[in-house]
Amino acid sequence: GVQINTAALDGSAGLEVGDKVRILGTGLYAGEVAVIERMAGGFVPAAVVRTEAGRARTVRTVDLEPVRS
Numbered sequence: 001g002v003q004i005n006t007a008a009l010d011g012s013a014g015l016e017v018g019d020k021v022r023i024l025g026t027g028l029y030a031g032e033v034a035v036i037e038r039m040a041g042g043f044v045p046a047a048v049v050r051t052e053a054g055r056a057r058t059v060r061t062v063d064l065e066p067v068r069s
Helices: none
Strands: 020-023 033-040 046-051 056-060 064-066
Touching: 020 046, 033 056
Parallel strands: none
Antiparallel strands: 020 033, 020 064, 033 046, 046 056
16 A cells, blocks of 8 residues: 655754755665755755756655765
8 A cells, every 4th residue: 555654744854955965765866965955845845955966856855864074
């Protein structure tokens, strides 16, 4: 059956515009490092990120992991 990740509704606390993050999961650009360009509100918290290769996408914040310098 279908499983819904209810943790996605909470997002990932503490993320802000300008933070460096790694994209988790198996989707587009998974494993790549990116910078948060803007937060996108809505039912499931998300962020618009730009990868080091210059590609942008919207990612659920629960699928972002902070990268510490």
